[in-house]
Amino acid sequence: MIISIDKKELAEAVSSVSRFAERRSTTLPVLAGIVIVAGDDGIKLRATNLETGIDRKINGTIKDPGVVALSANTLREITSSFTGSGQLTLEHGGDTVVITTGTGRSTLKTLPYEDFPILPFPEATAANFSISGSLLKNLIGTVAGCASPSSVRPELGSVLISAEGGVIKAVATDSFRLAEKKITIPGLNSQFSFLIPAKNALDIMQTLPDEMIEVRSDDHQCAFSCPSMMLTTRLVTIAYPDYAQIIPKSFVTDATVLRKDFESVLKQSAVFSDSFQKVRLGFTVGDKKVTIQAQNNDVGDSSDSISAVVKGDEIELSFNFRYLTAPLSLITSESITLSASGIGRPLVIKGVGDASFLYLVMPMNQ
Amino acid sequence: MDRIDPHELWERTLTQVELSVSPANFNTWFKDSAIIKIEDGIVYIGVPSQFFRDWYIKKFNTLLLKIIRDISYEYRNIEYMIVKDVARKSKEVKKVARPTVELPLDDFYINKSDNLNPRYTFDTFVVGSFNEMAFTAAKAAIERPGITYNPLFIYGDTGRGKTHLIQAIGNQFKKLYPNRKVFYLTSEKFSVDYLDSLQNGTANRFKDKYRQYDLLIMDDVQFLAKKDKSAEELFHLFNSLYDNNKQIIFSSDRAPVAIADIADRLKGRLSSGMTIDIGEPDAESRIAIVRKKVALHGITLTDEVTEYIATAVAGSIRELEGVINSVVCHTQMKGIPPDLLEIKASLRSFSRPQKTVSVKHVVSKVAEFYGIDEESIYEKTRRREVVRPRQVIMYILREDFSVSYPTIGTKLGGRDHTTVIHSCEKVKREVGSDTELAKEIQDIRSLLV
Numbered sequence: 001m002i003i004s005i006d007k008k009e010l011a012e013a014v015s016s017v018s019r020f021a022e023r024r025s026t027t028l029p030v031l032a033g034i035v036i037v038a039g040d041d042g043i044k045l046r047a048t049n050l051e052t053g054i055d056r057k058i059n060g061t062i063k064d065p066g067v068v069a070l071s072a073n074t075l076r077e078i079t080s081s082f083t084g085s086g087q088l089t090l091e092h093g094g095d096t097v098v099i100t101t102g103t104g105r106s107t108l109k110t111l112p113y114e115d116f117p118i119l120p121f122p123e124a125t126a127a128n129f130s131i132s133g134s135l136l137k138n139l140i141g142t143v144a145g146c147a148s149p150s151s152v153r154p155e156l157g158s159v160l161i162s163a164e165g166g167v168i169k170a171v172a173t174d175s176f177r178l179a180e181k182k183i184t185i186p187g188l189n190s191q192f193s194f195l196i197p198a199k200n201a202l203d204i205m206q207t208l209p210d211e212m213i214e215v216r217s218d219d220h221q222c223a224f225s226c227p228s229m230m231l232t233t234r235l236v237t238i239a240y241p242d243y244a245q246i247i248p249k250s251f252v253t254d255a256t257v258l259r260k261d262f263e264s265v266l267k268q269s270a271v272f273s274d275s276f277q278k279v280r281l282g283f284t285v286g287d288k289k290v291t292i293q294a295q296n297n298d299v300g301d302s303s304d305s306i307s308a309v310v311k312g313d314e315i316e317l318s319f320n321f322r323y324l325t326a327p328l329s330l331i332t333s334e335s336i337t338l339s340a341s342g343i344g345r346p347l348v349i350k351g352v353g354d355a356s357f358l359y360l361v362m363p364m365n366q
Numbered sequence: 367m368d369r370i371d372p373h374e375l376w377e378r379t380l381t382q383v384e385l386s387v388s389p390a391n392f393n394t395w396f397k398d399s400a401i402i403k404i405e406d407g408i409v410y411i412g413v414p415s416q417f418f419r420d421w422y423i424k425k426f427n428t429l430l431l432k433i434i435r436d437i438s439y440e441y442r443n444i445e446y447m448i449v450k451d452v453a454r455k456s457k458e459v460k461k462v463a464r465p466t467v468e469l470p471l472d473d474f475y476i477n478k479s480d481n482l483n484p485r486y487t488f489d490t491f492v493v494g495s496f497n498e499m500a501f502t503a504a505k506a507a508i509e510r511p512g513i514t515y516n517p518l519f520i521y522g523d524t525g526r527g528k529t530h531l532i533q534a535i536g537n538q539f540k541k542l543y544p545n546r547k548v549f550y551l552t553s554e555k556f557s558v559d560y561l562d563s564l565q566n567g568t569a570n571r572f573k574d575k576y577r578q579y580d581l582l583i584m585d586d587v588q589f590l591a592k593k594d595k596s597a598e599e600l601f602h603l604f605n606s607l608y609d610n611n612k613q614i615i616f617s618s619d620r621a622p623v624a625i626a627d628i629a630d631r632l633k634g635r636l637s638s639g640m641t642i643d644i645g646e647p648d649a650e651s652r653i654a655i656v657r658k659k660v661a662l663h664g665i666t667l668t669d670e671v672t673e674y675i676a677t678a679v680a681g682s683i684r685e686l687e688g689v690i691n692s693v694v695c696h697t698q699m700k701g702i703p704p705d706l707l708e709i710k711a712s713l714r715s716f717s718r719p720q721k722t723v724s725v726k727h728v729v730s731k732v733a734e735f736y737g738i739d740e741e742s743i744y745e746k747t748r749r750r751e752v753v754r755p756r757q758v759i760m761y762i763l764r765e766d767f768s769v770s771y772p773t774i775g776t777k778l779g780g781r782d783h784t785t786v787i788h789s790c791e792k793v794k795r796e797v798g799s800d801t802e803l804a805k806e807i808q809d810i811r812s813l814l815v
Contacts, residue, residue, distance in 0.1 A: 028391060117417050117421045118421065120415075120417055237448075
């Protein structure tokens with residue numbers, strides 16, 4: 001195989017593809033590698049860790065077609081150190097690949113590519129729709145951080161994507177808090193729902209371009225494709241908890257505060273939070289303010305309040321401050337509403353005038 | 367044709383597969399798969415994802431088919447299924463979430479520089495009438511280390527809390543005098559250390575190492591018996607520490623005089639300070655122990671359960687702890703402490719056969735030991751050479767096999783139970799002071815095992 005590629009383009013492609021290579025060393029060596037295929041469809045880079053996989057096209061000229069697998073780590077380190085523009089040549093011979101740039105020359109050992117698995121491309125039996133890449137990334141990227149990092153309950157470690165009546169929803173929860181993002185896609189009539197492991201979803205969203213993406217899935221696999229690349233991931237096939245029933249229908253107290261104020265007060269209280277990261281939120285109707293208190297026996301305590309529009313009953317609730325700060329970066333509106341539904345019942349955070357995003361967090365034991 | 371269950375078939379297939387593919391391939395592709403079911407000669411293999419199914423079909427289908435056909439012609443074909451995550455999970459060991467109390471990790475933590483286990487402290491030590499003396503002596507010893515009781519020698523049967531007590535002394539010493547050095551070791555470790563130093567020619571370094579400590583705690587000194595060189599080394603070490611008023615603490619399962627096969631000069635030194643025994647815990651103490659131990663794990667048992675455990679578990683405190691650990695485990699799994707019925711059921715597995723012995727057997731062994739006629743024991747003679755063995759027999763029957771006083775009397779030629787009580791008390795008294803007698807009884811015990 002002899003091919004020549006633009007340096008910058010290769011560096012960019014390798015850094016995105018290497019994300020999908022296996023990082024643990026215990027498995028098949030080729031899974032820690034990137035396979036470069038030069039054939040009739042042009043030049044393609046492929047990598048997979050058996051959870052997710054990527055097949056990405058790259059521009060270049062093929063002088064002699066062939067297939068070769070190279071260590072993803074080595075390739076990424078080499079290509080990221082390239083400076084300047086220009087072409088480079090990859091030449092495969094025996095069990096090595098020689099990379100020649102204008103001035104330099106490096107020789108890399110190849111990996112046995114015969115063991116590289118086939119990237120599954122699902123039949124579009126369950127879902128098939130097109131969406132712009134930037135919208136999709138916003139949809140999934142917003143909620144994915146709220147999924148559980150543990151793999152004990154795979155459904156909680158996943159992002160639920162469901163569509164009904166032209167609206168696509170993405171939901172993630174770790175059983176302490178829940179985030180839901182909705183997007184309307186005109187002309188989407190189908191109805192579907194599937195679960196993508198959150199870690200895979202994040203990797204894929206970071207890689208997808210902003211152009212139109214075709215999403216297709218069957219019961220076990222989902223693929224995101226556009227002309228330049230195809231990404232695929234395994235799906236989780238467990239029933240997702242019926243989350244709609246835990247979103248309160250009515251609230252006892254509503255408070256509207258400025259997002260910036262709330263953020264800075266939380267940041268200050270966090271210093272005094274205890275080992276459970278607990279802060280207390282108090283809603284006062286008369287004084288029109290929201291009070292945030294924190295106490296730590298080793299550090300000290302603090303109390304601060306921000307002006308707010310408070311309606312309903314006075315109430316005090318305790319929260320893990322991390323769960324309160326998490327949604328603030330996901331909301332774009334200037335002001336947010338905090339809606340409490342009672343002692344021991346969830347608090348709902350929304351952006352004012354933004355119906356597309358909802359964040360729900362459970363209070364801590366008093 | 368025997369019907370093999372899917373699990374067994376898969377295990378047998380895997381052993382074959384392992385031989386024909388590389389380890390990396392095997393680990394990657396076969397670890398998470400299993401045979402789900404066998405129906406009409408078709409074997410259904412469950413795999414985690416489509417990656418796996420495609421690859422199995424492409425690469426391993428022929429191999430797997432050949433292997434399962436070799437096992438039985440019954441199997442005609444293989445189908446691959448992507449199994450739901452739930453199905454796969456259930457095959458793995460069920461992880462029970464334990465939201466309540468976790469076993470604290472520091473249970474297993476041992477400080478390398480002094481060998482002490484921080485778990486053993488005075489706070490966790492249960493004091494009852496059986497160990498009150500030892501506890502007080504231990505407290506007194508560290509008030510003025512090296513002066514009040516030096517050496518402090520604590521003995522008692524296995525599982526009475528000797529190690530706990532002496533380690534607690536070490537831990538308390540560390541707390542009181544942070545700048546002084548403590549070292550805890552077993553006599554066995556001491557002798558291994560000594561032999562190693564001889565082999566490596568570092569005997570001097572060995573001597574220096576042990577002479578630097580302000581408090582040396584040696585557990586189970588009885589194991590130095592017959593290790594003459596190690597015992598001699600301990601003798602010198604003892605002298606050096608003692609002369610410098612460094613505190614030394616020993617534990618053993620018997621009194622210094624009763625340790626067979628160690629040099630008299632060392633025996634004398636061991637008993638030169640304070641010698642205290644830890645007796646058998648009485649019923650109240652056992653209940654207190656159970657209470658305290660379960661309370662440490664944040665569990666409260668009902669009074670009747672506590673009492674039942676304390677009385678039903680015969681034997682050492684260590685066995686009691688074993689039962690308590692199973693109670694703790696039970697509570698963490700189910701969320702509630704076991705009730706009396708559940709305890710009774712689970713204790714059945716802990717009960718052990720009662721140590722029984724025929725009186726005749728003991729009599730014949732003791733008579734043989736003293737070289738007298740077996741019959742004379744049963745006779746009403748009061749010759750000196752018979753009286754002593756007879757008393758020893760009574761003592762052993764009572765102490766080691768808990769035979770009742772009246773039974774002993776009847777079996778040994780129809781004697782009154784008060785006679786038996788007197789004899790037992792007498793021997794018990796004399797064992798403490800009469801080395802000869804203590805040694806004899808020790809030797810007889812070894813004959814009876």
